[in-house]
Amino acid sequence: NAGVTQTPKFRVLKTGQSMTLLCAQDMNHEYMYWYRQDPGMGLRLIHYSVGEGTTAKGEVPDGYNVSRLKKQNFLLGLESAAPSQTSVYFCASSSPGQDYGYTFGSGTRLTVV
Amino acid sequence: AQSVAQPEDQVNVAEGNPLTVKCTYSVSGNPYLFWYVQYPNRGLQFLLKYITGDNLVKGSYGFEAEFNKSQTSFHLKKPSALVSDSALYFCAVRPPYDRGSTLGRLYFGRGTQLTVWP
Numbered sequence: 001n002a003g004v005t006q007t008p009k010f011r012v013l014k015t016g017q018s019m020t021l022l023c024a025q026d027m028n029h030e031y032m033y034w035y036r037q038d039p040g041m042g043l044r045l046i047h048y049s050v051g052e053g054t055t056a057k058g059e060v061p062d063g064y065n066v067s068r069l070k071k072q073n074f075l076l077g078l079e080s081a082a083p084s085q086t087s088v089y090f091c092a093s094s095s096p097g098q099d100y101g102y103t104f105g106s107g108t109r110l111t112v113v
Numbered sequence: 114a115q116s117v118a119q120p121e122d123q124v125n126v127a128e129g130n131p132l133t134v135k136c137t138y139s140v141s142g143n144p145y146l147f148w149y150v151q152y153p154n155r156g157l158q159f160l161l162k163y164i165t166g167d168n169l170v171k172g173s174y175g176f177e178a179e180f181n182k183s184q185t186s187f188h189l190k191k192p193s194a195l196v197s198d199s200a201l202y203f204c205a206v207r208p209p210y211d212r213g214s215t216l217g218r219l220y221f222g223r224g225t226q227l228t229v230w231p
Contacts, residue, residue, distance in 0.1 A: 004156075031217045040122070042223035043157075043203070050217075090156060094217045101147045101205060101219055104156035 002026050006091050006105035013081045013112045021076040021108050023091030031094045032074040033102070034058075034066065036087040043090065049074055081112045115140045117206050119222035126194045127230050134189040134225045136204030145207040146187040147219065148178055152200045160202075163187060174198070194229045201226050 004025045013019055023032065034046040045058030047066040055066045063085060065077045074093075078085060088109050092102035116139045126132045138144065145164050149157040161172025168180045178189045187204060205219040 033218070040223065043221040045218070048218065092157075094219075096217060101145070101149075101159060101162065101207065102157070104149075104158070106156040107154075 004091055004093055004103050004105040006089075006108050008108060009106070010109050011111070013078075013110065015081060015083060015112060017081050018077070018079050019081065019110075020078075021089055021091075021110075023074045023076070023093075023105060025072055025074075025091075025093040025103070027093060027095070027103065028071070029093035029095040029103070030071075032068065033092045033094075034064075034074065034076045035090045035092065036060065037090060037107075038087050046076065046089075081110075083112045086110060086112045115144075115206060115208050115220045117204050117220050117222040119202075119204055119225045121225050122223070123226045123228065125228045125230065128196050129193050132191050132194040132198070132227065132229070134202050134204075134227060136187045136189065136222060138185050138187065138204070138206045140185075140206050140208050140220075142209040144209060146178075146180060147205040147207070148172065148176070148187075148189050149203045149205060150200050151203065151224075157203060160189075196229045196231050199227055199229045 007022045033048045035043040044060045049055045049068040052071040067075045088107050090107050091105040094102050118137045147162045148160040150160050151157045163170050163180045171177045176191050201224050203224045204222040207219050
């Protein structure tokens with residue numbers, strides 16, 4: 001049982017480059033989330049999805065896009081990376097019957113130079 | 114608006130001493146409350162939760178948390194700290210479903226870095 005898997009684990013991008021972060025869960029969860037973690041800022045919600053084909057903006061959505069074409073996958077895209085997007089990105093999933101909150105992935109450490 | 118406050122960025126304790134990591138919240142109704150732990154270069158791991166019932170809940174690794182509705186607090190505690198408890202701890206709250214919030218969404222505090230000295 002893999003839980004939530006994020007790929008890649010590490011990436012270095014040049015300013016202006018694009019990339020996609022993949023999150024996959026095998027628990028049949030309805031809800032999926034993308035967070036970024038920065039020192040002293042805690043976890044900030046970027047985008048989330050409450051079901052296949054649906055997405056919504058979180059607290060800090062600018063510069064990111066998401067897609068959820070399949071229930072098990074939630075993709076986070078950076079169209080034109082900026083140094084301010086250097087961060088650790090976490091994906092999480094949950095479902096209405098899951099009373100322990102989220103299951104988290106292990107994170108993607110992204111550096112934009 | 115929902116919010117969670119962890120008033121201490123850092124907590125330092127000696128091994129063997131009791132520890133407390135504080136958390137207060139602002140949510141209408143009766144929320145679900147959680148503590149997560151993050152070890153270096155890892156994702157967040159569930160530690161314990163309060164849903165309803167006894168105000169003192171027990172979780173993994175000997176941790177417990179006390180829910181205080183009048184003070185809107187959910188402090189994390191452990192009677193005897195270990196060096197291996199050193200990690201980043203996050204408090205989180207999930208509003209009741211009938212409050213119009215994003216279904217299942219958690220609101221996190223900024224985290225408290227716990228350091229246990231040998």
